[in-house]
Amino acid sequence: MRAQCIAVPMITWSASQYVRFEDERGRAAAELLARVPLVAPRLVVDLGCGPGNSTELLVGRWPSAEVAGLDASPDMLAAARKRLPGLAFLAEDVGVWMPSGAEDLLFANAVLHWVPNHLGVMVRLLAALRPGAVLAVQMPDNLAEPSHRAMVETAADGPWRDLLRDAAAARQLLPPPEAYYDALAPLSAMVDIWHTVYNIPLDGAEAVVAWMEGAGLRPFLEPLDAAARADYLTAYTRRVATAYPPRSDGKVLLRFPRLFVVAVRC
Template identity: 55%
Template sequence: MVADWNARLYLKFEDERTRPARDLVTQIPLEAAKRIVDLGCGPGNSTEILAGRYPEAEAIGIDTSPDMLAVARKRMPHTTFIEADVASYRLDEPADVILANAVLQWVPDHAVLFPHLISQLTPGGVLAVQMPDNLNEPTHVGMRAVAAQGPWADALADAAKARTILPSSAYYYDLLSVHAMQVDLWRTTYHHPLASPAAIVEWMKGTGLRPFLDPLDEAQKQDFLAAYEARLTQDYPPRADGRVLLAFPRLFLVARR
């Protein structure tokens, strides 16, 4: 089981991590909302953006991580934040907007999950989702390869197969269009200039590396990270200014009930 999320690590790249939430919220086709919900709200960065779009709305943030929620409550002290599992939590009344930014890729069985979320919207309400679609990128191919090759291979066997590649855009269109009167979807690849392969490692320590690091003791973690950074050094050569360029594909879905 993955340990609690680390808000400090996650926020090292706050601007880069928040940009997709900004892009998603601008595409929500509602002029006004009375009740808005941020699923997997993390440290409140996406909640802040959603509440900024709908300042008159009641805002609720939901996350499983006590550490993330503690930071979110300090950031937005007048907003309701609830510790709960986004996969099974049921709202006490429907929402006009449900935002899920970079969280549902961790939750299985989308064929059940997405209709469940749409059913919790008001008529005309909007489900807005962004999911990293980067499991085929060198960052993730590399961590799986390093996990399989080292002395930690047995301990990390489950982590290496825990997440699967996202289904196609057509899959999500077919799934959502049955329950929604309007579906918009797009895929964007962000290109983030970072200082070095070590910076990519720091980025991944806050998210994708979590299942690989949690089962290891401290010495194994350091050895794993060193091997992973060496792999990334081959995959991400320096650009003209000496930085490396992290390509990060993301899938966006906006469905109006």
């Protein structure tokens, strides 16, 4: 696969923070992969491959396929290359990247919700594929959850208010399943859409915050200096502790809805 230069104004990702909850996050990628109806694909591309965790699943299922990963974060790409040294990991903005048409599978786990106009991007990617090839996408559908409402409320309630005015704009509410279906069905032999709501036991409010620091909180933390960041996290943790009270064993349950879409090109 060919590499190209990218200039994407986007948030900074930390591979080490992201992999702290790799097992829990990996379950959605595995469940998305389980619904991909391909037997022996030759070229598989992991869009927004992160530290290579989703890429590793793809290699595990199809060891004979050529598998490549694309990501916009240098830190994530470095982690992915270390994890899977034999594979190509390329710096690309998924929002503008064009498939060659030779791909059998475009796999995008937990990335497209960060990409502006992601539904338009999905249509463009699917349209570029050949008949029988698959676009498989999973996105958190959790902006209405207390974990994310607390980010916005904390942003509006502190000395960082002006700095964080645009933080919530990094993500938009996902459109309803019908919108994905209507946009993808004309290009597809099959469109499979489902939601799964995970209820993840975590070791208290601090663990919920640590999880969010790996992804959802990043646009809220990035504009702040170290001191403001610490204060924001303290205020956010207080809200999270109220929203996620301890269960019978002392753990908290993080409700986490995710949307899955698998489309086979006609």
